[in-house]
Amino acid sequence: MRREETGIVIEISESKAKVKASRHGDCENCGVCPGDNAMVLEVQNPIGAKVGQRVAFEIQEANMLLAAFVVYILPLLALLAGAISGGVLGNNLGQNVLVCQIGGGIFFFAIAVVYMKRYDRAVKKNDNLLPVITKILN
Secondary structure (H helix, E strand, O other): OEEEEEEEEEEEEOOEEEEEEEOOOOOOOOOOOOOOOEEEEEEEOOOOOOOOOEEEEEEEHHHHHHHHHHHHHHHHHHHHHHHHHHHHHHHHHOOOHHHHHHHHHHHHHHHHHHHHHHHHHHHHHOHHHOOEEEEEEO
């Protein structure tokens, strides 16, 4: 499923463009994007939009859901898995279980952060995951 958004082209480079778009309803409570009312997205520009033109672009919602999972849910699951495995390991080795749970949680959380960084780099390199300008609006 795709969601259509609108924005203004502020910069062009090769087959990509930077589009300044107003935040949609899902973004209002998040606060991650810079600025109060707008965000700047890098999008594919297959139709050759120029700087200053108002455009419509599509974002694949599946990509947004996967990114939200990686950023918000994966670290929590890693922390939980680390605490559980640390507790089991500490119990089996006869060590302080709480210390092993904390250590396991930190270790697995750190692995999740490294994965998030690699995922972010992979997404930035993959142009197929970027939003696509679909039409120029008047």
